[in-house]
Amino acid sequence: MTQTSSLPIPSTPQPFTPQPIRYVAEDGTPVQDLPAAYTPERLRELHALMLRAREFDRKLITLLRQGRTTFYAQSSGMEATQVGLARSIRVGHDWVWPYYRDHTLGLAMGVPMFELISQCLGSNSDPSRGRQMPHHFAARKQHFVSISSSIASQVPPAAGNAMAQKYLGTDEITVCTFGDGATSEGDWHAGMNMAGAAHAPCLFVCENNQWAISTNLAGQTASETIHIKAKAYGMPGFYVDGNDIVAVMEVCAHAAQWVREGNGPALVECLTYRVGSHSNADADAEKNYRTREEVQEWLDRDPIVRVEKLLEHLGHPIDAEERARLISETHREVDEQVIRAEATGQPDWRIMFEDVYADLPGHLRIQAAELRAEQEGSAK
Numbered sequence: 292m293t294q295t296s297s298l299p300i301p302s303t304p305q306p307f308t309p310q311p312i313r314y315v316a317e318d319g320t321p322v323q324d325l326p327a328a329y330t331p332e333r334l335r336e337l338h339a340l341m342l343r344a345r346e347f348d349r350k351l352i353t354l355l356r357q358g359r360t361t362f363y364a365q366s367s368g369m370e371a372t373q374v375g376l377a378r379s380i381r382v383g384h385d386w387v388w389p390y391y392r393d394h395t396l397g398l399a400m401g402v403p404m405f406e407l408i409s410q411c412l413g414s415n416s417d418p419s420r421g422r423q424m425p426h427h428f429a430a431r432k433q434h435f436v437s438i439s440s441s442i443a444s445q446v447p448p449a450a451g452n453a454m455a456q457k458y459l460g461t462d463e464i465t466v467c468t469f470g471d472g473a474t475s476e477g478d479w480h481a482g483m484n485m486a487g488a489a490h491a492p493c494l495f496v497c498e499n500n501q502w503a504i505s506t507n508l509a510g511q512t513a514s515e516t517i518h519i520k521a522k523a524y525g526m527p528g529f530y531v532d533g534n535d536i537v538a539v540m541e542v543c544a545h546a547a548q549w550v551r552e553g554n555g556p557a558l559v560e561c562l563t564y565r566v567g568s569h570s571n572a573d574a575d576a577e578k579n580y581r582t583r584e585e586v587q588e589w590l591d592r593d594p595i596v597r598v599e600k601l602l603e604h605l606g607h608p609i610d611a612e613e614r615a616r617l618i619s620e621t622h623r624e625v626d627e628q629v630i631r632a633e634a635t636g637q638p639d640w641r642i643m644f645e646d647v648y649a650d651l652p653g654h655l656r657i658q659a660a661e662l663r664a665e666q667e668g669s670a671k
């Protein structure tokens with residue numbers, strides 16, 4: 292234990308708690324003894340990952356305003372949930388079916404920033420070569436499945452993926468993430484039901500940021516919480532403070548292990564908040580559907596600041612200089628990767644017709660010929 296105090300010794304995380312499970316209070320003091328693994332070095336590493344993601348958001352929003360990319364959905368405020376989850380699974384072994392706000396999860400899983408930026412810019416270095424919506428990336432090495440914008444559409448295939456894992460007898464698990472809004476979709480219920488009935492090894496993680504664009508949680512569901520819905524599908528539902536990275540890691544690691552041991556699926560609800568806009572399609576959230584006071588309340592519960600306060604409490608503070616260095620390193624890293632990605636140029640129009648059919652069907656051959664004529668005409 293890093294603490295030798297009179298704090299309660301942490302017990303195995305329990306499902307269906309009335310309050311979110313928490314290890315560290317908002318003022319940075321532990322509310323239960325921290326497991327020995329949370330050394331100051333480890334906490335600093337987690338802090339650096341979260342800060343890197345926060346600054347990545349800042350830089351990508353600038354790129355958006357400059358017109359160098361056309362879509363971005365920031366995850367500011369949700370870093371503890373996504374970094375914590377990344378650190379609770381076996382990267383490159385387990386299979387992750389993410390949703391569109393999960394770039395912080397991807398970065399923390401080791402998806403190269405160059406690939407991510409290339410995808411956002413649709414450059415030649417984009418592994419999907421500009422054929423996906425910006426900010427909808429995939430990463431083969433990390434088993435990070437391609438993101439879909441259709442809410443909850445990843446849930447049934449994730450359940451199917453987990454059923455296949457069970458059938459094949461591997462010790463991989465499937466991890467499926469989604470927002471609070473996704474839990475109102477038919478696809479969500481179909482996937483949860485199927486995974487439950489098949490006892491499939493799927494860890495479902497709800498990143499409950501309390502808003503689905505302009506619909507708040509009360510408008511979304513009459514349930515008091517999301518995690519209690521797990522009961523209906525015969526799986527445990529864990530409720531965790533999604534702005535407490537220690538709690539997220541402890542609960543997700545426990546739930547992942549439980550799933551891996553063949554007990555069936557589990558649901559974890561991480562209670563967090565989206566402090567920024569939904570996406571660039573929603574630039575003025577405070578004016579249109581929520582109050583500045585509400586946002587301020589959650590800014591005061593910043594997950595990054597919480598780790599800083601914890602480190603201070605443990606006698607290993609991060610000084611202002613170190614923080615500034617981490618920020619400027621990330622800015623430089625983003626700038627360098629943008630220059631590198633842009634230097635690879637834009638994909639050729641012909642790639643639109645490649646990689647799907649061995650033999651191009653007739654109607655696509657006609658379209659390709661029409662486009663070629665158009666391109667040649669405009670080149671004159």
Ligand SMILES: Cc1ncc(C[n+]2csc(CCOP(=O)(O)OP(=O)(O)O)c2C)c(N)n1
Nearest residue numbers: 392440441442470471472473500502503504
């Ligand atoms: C099937 C479908 N319906 C509606 C939309 C429009 N839409 C895009 S994001 C969104 C809100 C989703 O909220 P939530 O699941 O809570 O995720 P968050 O954006 O808050 O992270 C909606 C309704 C969509 N993309 N797909």
Ligand SMILES: [Mg+2]
Nearest residue numbers: 470471502503
């Ligand atoms: Mg939401």
